[in-house]
Amino acid sequence: MKILALYSIKGGVGKTAGAVNLAHCAWRDGLRTLVWDLDPQGAASFYFRIRAKVKGGGRKLIRGKRPLIDQIRGTDFEGLDLLPADFSYRHMDQDLEVTRRPVRQLTQLLQPLSDEYDLVLLDCAPSITLVSEAVFVAADALLVPTIPTTLSLRTLDRLAGHVAKKGRRRAELLPFFSMVDRRKKLHRRICDGDEARRGKLLEAVIPNATIVEQMGIRRAPVGVWAARSAAASSYRKLWREVRERVGL
Amino acid sequence: MIAFELRSQRQGRAVLTELKQRFSTARGQSDRHKRTCFDTFDWRLWKAGATLAGSRHGSEWELHFSRDDGGAEQQERTPAPPAFAWDLPLGRLRRDLESVVEMRRLLPLAELEHRSEELCLLDRREKTVARLRLEGWLVRGAEAKAAKRLPPRLVAVPVRGFERAFARLLRFLEEQGLERASRPVLGRAYELCGLQPGDYKAKVQSPLEPDLPAHLAMRRIHRQLLDTIRRNEEGVRQDLDSEFLHDFRVAVRRTRSALSQVRGVLPLERVTRFREEFSWLGGQTGALRDLDVYLLKLDDYRASLSEQAAAGLGALEDLLRRKQKSEHRRVARALGTKRYRRLLSEWESFLADEETPDTPPAGLTPIGEVARDRILQAHAKVIKKGRAIGPTTPDRKLHRLRIDCKKLRYLLEFFRDLYEPRQIGKVIDALKGLQDSLGDFNDLTVQQDAMEHFAEELTDSGAPSTALLALGQLIANLAGRHDEERRRFHEQFERFDRRKVRKRLSRLVESAAR
Numbered sequence A: 001m002k003i004l005a006l007y008s009i010k011g012g013v014g015k016t017a018g019a020v021n022l023a024h025c026a027w028r029d030g031l032r033t034l035v036w037d038l039d040p041q042g043a044a045s046f047y048f049r050i051r052a053k054v055k056g057g058g059r060k061l062i063r064g065k066r067p068l069i070d071q072i073r074g075t076d077f078e079g080l081d082l083l084p085a086d087f088s089y090r091h092m093d094q095d096l097e098v099t100r101r102p103v104r105q106l107t108q109l110l111q112p113l114s115d116e117y118d119l120v121l122l123d124c125a126p127s128i129t130l131v132s133e134a135v136f137v138a139a140d141a142l143l144v145p146t147i148p149t150t151l152s153l154r155t156l157d158r159l160a161g162h163v164a165k166k167g168r169r170r171a172e173l174l175p176f177f178s179m180v181d182r183r184k185k186l187h188r189r190i191c192d193g194d195e196a197r198r199g200k201l202l203e204a205v206i207p208n209a210t211i212v213e214q215m216g217i218r219r220a221p222v223g224v225w226a227a228r229s230a231a232a233s234s235y236r237k238l239w240r241e242v243r244e245r246v247g248l
Numbered sequence B: 001m002i003a004f005e006l007r008s009q010r011q012g013r014a015v016l017t018e019l020k021q022r023f024s025t026a027r028g029q030s031d032r033h034k035r036t037c038f039d040t041f042d043w044r045l046w047k048a049g050a051t052l053a054g055s056r057h058g059s060e061w062e063l064h065f066s067r068d069d070g071g072a073e074q075q076e077r078t079p080a081p082p083a084f085a086w087d088l089p090l091g092r093l094r095r096d097l098e099s100v101v102e103m104r105r106l107l108p109l110a111e112l113e114h115r116s117e118e119l120c121l122l123d124r125r126e127k128t129v130a131r132l133r134l135e136g137w138l139v140r141g142a143e144a145k146a147a148k149r150l151p152p153r154l155v156a157v158p159v160r161g162f163e164r165a166f167a168r169l170l171r172f173l174e175e176q177g178l179e180r181a182s183r184p185v186l187g188r189a190y191e192l193c194g195l196q197p198g199d200y201k202a203k204v205q206s207p208l209e210p211d212l213p214a215h216l217a218m219r220r221i222h223r224q225l226l227d228t229i230r231r232n233e234e235g236v237r238q239d240l241d242s243e244f245l246h247d248f249r250v251a252v253r254r255t256r257s258a259l260s261q262v263r264g265v266l267p268l269e270r271v272t273r274f275r276e277e278f279s280w281l282g283g284q285t286g287a288l289r290d291l292d293v294y295l296l297k298l299d300d301y302r303a304s305l306s307e308q309a310a311a312g313l314g315a316l317e318d319l320l321r322r323k324q325k326s327e328h329r330r331v332a333r334a335l336g337t338k339r340y341r342r343l344l345s346e347w348e349s350f351l352a353d354e355e356t357p358d359t360p361p362a363g364l365t366p367i368g369e370v371a372r373d374r375i376l377q378a379h380a381k382v383i384k385k386g387r388a389i390g391p392t393t394p395d396r397k398l399h400r401l402r403i404d405c406k407k408l409r410y411l412l413e414f415f416r417d418l419y420e421p422r423q424i425g426k427v428i429d430a431l432k433g434l435q436d437s438l439g440d441f442n443d444l445t446v447q448q449d450a451m452e453h454f455a456e457e458l459t460d461s462g463a464p465s466t467a468l469l470a471l472g473q474l475i476a477n478l479a480g481r482h483d484e485e486r487r488r489f490h491e492q493f494e495r496f497d498r499r500k501v502r503k504r505l506s507r508l509v510e511s512a513a514r
């Protein structure tokens, strides 16, 4: 079982869109896939039409008082499941704090699922907190949607430094350009620039596309209702590249 | 997933229409595919509750593997239809499949054509909370031309976390007067092809009653062994996998063992000739089995060597494959001879002829008594010889003991049906532990000799030095395990030679001999 996290310090960059669409691509490939919606706002749960609520609240779940498996729900795609968000996840830092080894806690919680799933995608809330620390330890790779601006590249460097800092087994960093608008000069310059060419970022690029925005109305991955769109095909390309990189 | 069997497609449609009226639904995916179903000759997948099916997609094969005990279906693409688990790309499917079928060949048994349409039950959010699938199936046997139709089914599929909706769906289906399907599709399909899943067992177990005259009991046992020989013959001839020959040989050896150990109950003169002939047959196949075993062990060999030495195993593998091929040709020729065919047909009529006047008087003794005498005798021999083995006893005595244990084991198995199953099972298990250690010990010596022999051959044929390095290391490893295996023997023998085991055995054999 591989664990991949859609993660970024910044909000609104396409993490949730990435998690939902990549999960759908993985499911298409026949992988048994689980999305864990870690964001108290529950956007990923919403896209899968599942109520953002866990029975008994997030605290018991995070402390390991209730097995994750009991809270998992099937999506509309047989073999693609969701562990829903809960509003109480906004206290997840405190809930982790009281466990024996907070940064290992997510790893520990996910461990029993390793026979059930081939892939777990974590849709993280934006920020850098104890939860993110735990994600860095649990995940095999961090998929970081990056809008092509100078600032975001600098943030990426800082993140890389931070993730690499401590000696433990930590996630590999796999950033990719997100919401790219090739009409914008800056986007073009950065996407075609040195950083990108040095292989720091994945090759696949997710364009800025209204199709992706419309997911909020359709409440389904783009591959379902706009399979031929450029956006859907860019997610497929991203998926293939990620799959290759993490050896799935 | 719960399946309901239907009388007709029309009945299924009517249920779907009714469902549409009563619940909020949406059309789900419809599906159509045609897949070849695989299993091993001895039904390993079937027995493990697993299914392997595949179909051609362009130049590739797409395989689907699933298990009844849950877990999603696994898929894999391969360049060719699967023959052995080890041909598949490394990964979970291969691991799971290999743990079930091991070294047995995957045989295409039937072609299943599937067609389905689906209705999704929706909740307020228009989220799918359960599914109902109408499935139709056609099946065609490996050689058959015409396809046969299975009764259609309605399959209710739960969605994780929406158990209440699923319960509602089941209630609805039961209200419609539907009955749950009692058997899986695959079982029905195989039967329509004239196959009986699980009908092959390498083990003998003839139904016996303690007071059955011994000659009749032995005929029964022999008939079963003959059946095993016959059923494996074709697989041996085609060299489908190593286990056909293995089972074939074991049945021949058991036949010989029964003939020589249970003497005096069948007409002596005729039996002597059969014994000679079966001994000939056993001799024909020994070398091929040894080569099969070395080939199966190659992976273990590879793992036991340093990386550098392992690279040299290629030459040994080539040599083994060449030899295996030519040995197989020889065996296939032997199975084509008149001598072989005559042996089997004469043996068969001899076994069938139960009224023969030359049956000796001992043949009329109840089998329970004969079994007791033979088993006790064989057991006493094992105990006596085993106890005589000390730390300095030469290895060859252990090898002889191994043969005596095997004889005892065969007897226990022939007559198993006479005894209380749990008790006889325990005795056999204790013996098995001892046999395993003796078997491993013997293997070490035999392999060591063989490897030395191969090393000479490779030297003569000018093989690269890496090959000799590999063999040198292998031989050293085998030799290094000698003392350890001998120690294990003493442990195992002590466990077998306990009062409790001896008592259990004598109680058992007496129970069937009044």
Ligand SMILES: Nc1ncnc2c1ncn2[C@@H]1O[C@H](COP(=O)(O)OP(=O)(O)OP(=O)(O)O)[C@@H](O)[C@H]1O
Pocket: A010, A011, A012, A013, A014, A015, A016, A017, A018, A039, A043, A124, A125, A126, A178, A179, A180, A206, A207, A208, A209, A210, A212, A213, A214, A216
């Ligand atoms: N490639 C894209 N093209 C156009 N719009 C996009 C694209 N990706 C995401 N969006 C839109 O941008 C908004 C934010 O996207 P998304 O929710 O995926 O980001 P996020 O990183 O998960 O945000 P948050 O940090 O709040 O969780 C959404 O309204 C989404 O529809």
Ligand SMILES: [Mg+2]
Pocket: A015, A016, A017, A039, A043, A123, A124, A125
């Ligand atoms: Mg989000």
